[in-house]
Amino acid sequence: MASLVLAEHDNKTLSDATAKTVSAALAISTPVHVLVAGQNCGAVADAAAKIKGVEEVLVADDALYAHMVAETMETLILSLADKYDAILAPATTNGKNILPRVAAKLDMPQISEIIKVVSPDTFERPIYAGNAIQTVEAKLPKKIITVRITGFKSPGEGGSAAIEKIAAAADPGTAKFVGETLSKSERPELTAAKIVVSGGRGLGSAENFKLIEKVADRLHAAVGASRAAVDAGYVPNDYQVGQTGKVVAPDLYLAVGISGAIQHLAGMKDSKVIAAINKDEEAPIFQVADFGLVADLFQALPELDQELAKRGR
Amino acid sequence: MKVLVPVKRVIDFNVKVRVKSDQTGVDLANVKMSMNPFDEIAVEEAVRLKEKNKASEIVVVSIGPQQASETLRTALAMGADRGILVKTDGDVEPLAVAKILRAIVGEEKPELVITGKQAIDDDSNQTGQMLAALLGWGQGTFAHKLELEDGAARIEREVDGGLQTVEVKLPAVMTTDLRLNEPRYASLPNIMKAKKKPIAEKTPADYGVDVTPRLKVLKVTEPAKRQAGIKVKSVAELVDKLSEAGVI
Numbered sequence: 001m002a003s004l005v006l007a008e009h010d011n012k013t014l015s016d017a018t019a020k021t022v023s024a025a026l027a028i029s030t031p032v033h034v035l036v037a038g039q040n041c042g043a044v045a046d047a048a049a050k051i052k053g054v055e056e057v058l059v060a061d062d063a064l065y066a067h068m069v070a071e072t073m074e075t076l077i078l079s080l081a082d083k084y085d086a087i088l089a090p091a092t093t094n095g096k097n098i099l100p101r102v103a104a105k106l107d108m109p110q111i112s113e114i115i116k117v118v119s120p121d122t123f124e125r126p127i128y129a130g131n132a133i134q135t136v137e138a139k140l141p142k143k144i145i146t147v148r149i150t151g152f153k154s155p156g157e158g159g160s161a162a163i164e165k166i167a168a169a170a171d172p173g174t175a176k177f178v179g180e181t182l183s184k185s186e187r188p189e190l191t192a193a194k195i196v197v198s199g200g201r202g203l204g205s206a207e208n209f210k211l212i213e214k215v216a217d218r219l220h221a222a223v224g225a226s227r228a229a230v231d232a233g234y235v236p237n238d239y240q241v242g243q244t245g246k247v248v249a250p251d252l253y254l255a256v257g258i259s260g261a262i263q264h265l266a267g268m269k270d271s272k273v274i275a276a277i278n279k280d281e282e283a284p285i286f287q288v289a290d291f292g293l294v295a296d297l298f299q300a301l302p303e304l305d306q307e308l309a310k311r312g313r
Numbered sequence: 314m315k316v317l318v319p320v321k322r323v324i325d326f327n328v329k330v331r332v333k334s335d336q337t338g339v340d341l342a343n344v345k346m347s348m349n350p351f352d353e354i355a356v357e358e359a360v361r362l363k364e365k366n367k368a369s370e371i372v373v374v375s376i377g378p379q380q381a382s383e384t385l386r387t388a389l390a391m392g393a394d395r396g397i398l399v400k401t402d403g404d405v406e407p408l409a410v411a412k413i414l415r416a417i418v419g420e421e422k423p424e425l426v427i428t429g430k431q432a433i434d435d436d437s438n439q440t441g442q443m444l445a446a447l448l449g450w451g452q453g454t455f456a457h458k459l460e461l462e463d464g465a466a467r468i469e470r471e472v473d474g475g476l477q478t479v480e481v482k483l484p485a486v487m488t489t490d491l492r493l494n495e496p497r498y499a500s501l502p503n504i505m506k507a508k509k510k511p512i513a514e515k516t517p518a519d520y521g522v523d524v525t526p527r528l529k530v531l532k533v534t535e536p537a538k539r540q541a542g543i544k545v546k547s548v549a550e551l552v553d554k555l556s557e558a559g560v561i
Contacts, residue, residue: 010474069479070442071451093472097454100407100442109408109527112437122531127435131330132339133536134435137529174451174485178467178478191473195561219561227491237457237471237492244351244431244491246473252560262329269539273560275551281544290542291554303548311552313561 003029004058004080006073006089006098007036007048011066014047016192017090019154021147022051026155027117028143029086031055034161037076039066049161051154057161062168067177068094074101075169081106081142091146103144110144111136115151129243129266149191150249150270183236185223190239193222195252196268198241201228202257202278202297209234211301212256218308224248224268226258242267257297260285277301314461314483316359316368317423318393319414320352320375322384323434336532348384351429353391354489357496358459359427360392367461370394372421376410378402382512389507390499396512401524404435409517409524411443416520418448423484425466430455430488441488451481455490 003025008015018034025032034048037060045059058080064072077098081087087102089095091113103110116124118135123145127134190196197216203209209229216223224246225239241248243266253271258264260276260283268274269288276289277300286292293300324330324339325347331340348356362368373388375381376399385396399413418426431438445452453459453468457476460467461483470477471490481487499507517524545551555561 067477070454074446093455093470096438097442097452100439101446101452103439104408104411104443104446107408109406110437110439110443111528112439126536127533128324128330128339129433129436130536132332133534135531135534137531139529140527172449172451173482174449175453175479175481178480180472180475180477182475231492236475237490238473238475243433243436252555252558263326269536273555273558274539274542275555277551286544287541288539290558291551292542292544293546293548293551294544295548300548304552307548307552308561311556 001029001085002083003032003086003088004084005032005034006077006095007034007044008090008092008094009036009038009041009044011038011041012043014044016154017092017149018048019051020149020152021088021090022054023152023155024114024117024145024147025086025088026053028120033058035060035077035080037065037068037073039063045163049163050157050159052156052158054159054161057163058166059163060166060168064168064171068098069175069177070097070101071172071175073098074105075172077102078105079169085141086143086145088145088147091148095146099144099146106142106144108140108142108144110146111138112146113148114145115148129263130269131262148247150247183238187216188220188222190222190224190241190246191248193250195219195221195254196224196241196248196250197221197254197256198224198226198258199229199234199256200226200258201232203229203234206234211298215301215305215308218305218313226264255285255289256301258285259283260288314368314424315370315372315421316362317418317421317426318352318355318359318371318373318388319428319440320356320373320384320388321349321429321432322346322375322377322381323349323432326350326433332533332535336534338533346380348387349429349432351431351489353496354491354493355427355429356388356391356393357494358489361494363392372397372423374399374414374417376401376405376413385512386507387499389510390504391497392503395510397515398512399515399517399520401517404526405524406526406528407437407439408443409522410440411447412522413517413520414444415447416522425484426486428486428488430490441486445486450485452486452488453479453481454488456487456493457490458493459487
């Protein structure tokens, strides 16, 4: 029949997670339509129309969708659901928040965080923090799926989908957006960055985390953190890489002062190259690192910064 | 205000999971089982509400085998008042769990349901949202902070970009994230006291819910293993290697 992909965006820019989710949708059911729900989100719709393989972009531009509150998104997606046999969203906090509501109302189980489409009704997904991979078959009239975007490549640009405005659906009135505190950063977004430099408990303080940031800025990298560093208050929650934080797969993941708990490894072990700096040579991080340096990070990080500067970075 | 907290018995988060050689699942034999860590946070939040006189009663529910009663006892020792064990063997999908919980909500009429945001076994992250949808309630998922107001809950949520605050009308469902609170250890006197607290035993059929899985697990396999690499001796050598690998 057709797939509907929920676009991830901030009303201004379309997240790359959307295109990667379109890739999964193309392998499940075509044609693929993208739903852009937001407020003053015309630029996002234009960007979605350019994703290769997208046939139509549906735009619900209304104050109701400015922050994609789950309760209002549920009624909007349900108003469209009849026309689709697959409804997908990237496994972002929005996708995870919204899609199970849609699945429940359609009386369909949801398949969470697929990493591979084996066939249009068979999928691979990680369980137990990625320590096992489940292959699951869904012979269902509607497949409701969230997509772990590190498992998929963007289909690229080159599309010219039609853009259709759609009406807002009813507001259930059960929840409303109050406010948000977003981390402001000039650095690349954690899940999209080519290089991620992450710090752990070993940094010891928020102040010392600047050592990580300095190296990251030199490499035009994103900054990540282990759960321990977030719990200790060194950095905000959205820096967390791991099973329940963000899952990243950059070209280079540099882990500094991170011991490598399985919950952290779950969030970064698909990185192309992993490098680790830790003073404990028994740290589990070294079992997954391509390059390990046993050293005191307070000496190694400034030295690394200088070495990179010397080489023109 | 009554608070309902569903809790799941899962492999302890410190246990290294082993995939069975016949690819039917992971090995649960002789493995330490515990309460799902996110559910512990949910119980803790409910107990704190009761300590602040904002909750009158805490009912905990577990859907699983007979041994899930131990998970309920843990929650009772932390401060919950009574338990409901919905006995069933085998895997129960989140949608079926949500349907059982909907029926229990119908009987118990809580004002707030607090669940963990996900269970660390199947990592689905669905149950709370599904329950809220089935009930037509509002939800505050991945909660970082909870404030109760008159007829509403103000919930600060951990989202990809930082923190977001929503206001949901009560009754509502909240799912917990890591930094909502730090769960307490039950004291020995409280563990003893918990043994006397009531646990009602039910089955999914009592709630008219069919728990037959609708997804078919074809196999469970080991993830691709990463080879441990090499140790370098200096920062300069590390930079050399990263340059050679073409990643910086």
